[in-house]
Amino acid sequence: MQQLNVKNEEYKGRLLNCIKERAVSIGEVKLSSGKTSDLYVDAKMVTLDPEGAFLTAMVLIDILRNEDVDAVGGMTMGADPIVGALAAISYVENVPIKTFIIRKKPKKHGKQKWIEGPLLNASKIAVIDDVTTTGKSLLQSIEIIKEAVDCDIVKVISLVDRSEGAKEILKNEGCELISIFDRRDILGD
DSSP states (O other): OOOOOHHHHHHHHHHHHHHHHHTEEEEEEEOTTSOEEEEEEOTHHHHTSHHHHHHHHHHHHHHHTTSOOSEEEEETTTSHHHHHHHHHHHHHTTOOOEEEEEOSSOOSSTTOOSEESOOOTTEEEEEEEEEESSSHHHHHHHHHHHHHSOEEEEEEEEEEEOSSSHHHHHHHTTOOEEEEEEHHHHHOO
16 A cells, blocks of 8 residues: 555544544444444544644645546445545645446436546545444445446445445455445554
């Protein structure tokens, strides 16, 4: 994995602190996957916060800066604040990155789209999610994207990987999961 520059190492450290302070709950909780866990990460408490949104975007920009990526997006709700911040901050940083959002269900009117945003055929796509457990949401996102457009999925990124199988499941599907943080980072295991 590429080395972040010094400024973005600072941003990454600050982002981790924001996640630990604002988004982490310890104690048994039922997850969207149906599993129970002793760790809950509500990343939207960070990605919808001005500082957290900025830090998330800056860390992602550093990861994507030298990559051949045409657009970044993922499943609503987890990806929404991330891609919004990324689109705006990447423009300010003079490395504009187009973004998109995948609906949980297609619209029932208009063009009945699954995907909102500038996603074109032959695009090189990075798929993102805020928190991964089993990788199900990312796999669903990839499937919807591939059905919608002829593209290459070149990156799969998670802000926090709970280290409960997503990496392995995605690898079996030919996708490498890049985790900005994982369970060890969050808990210090």
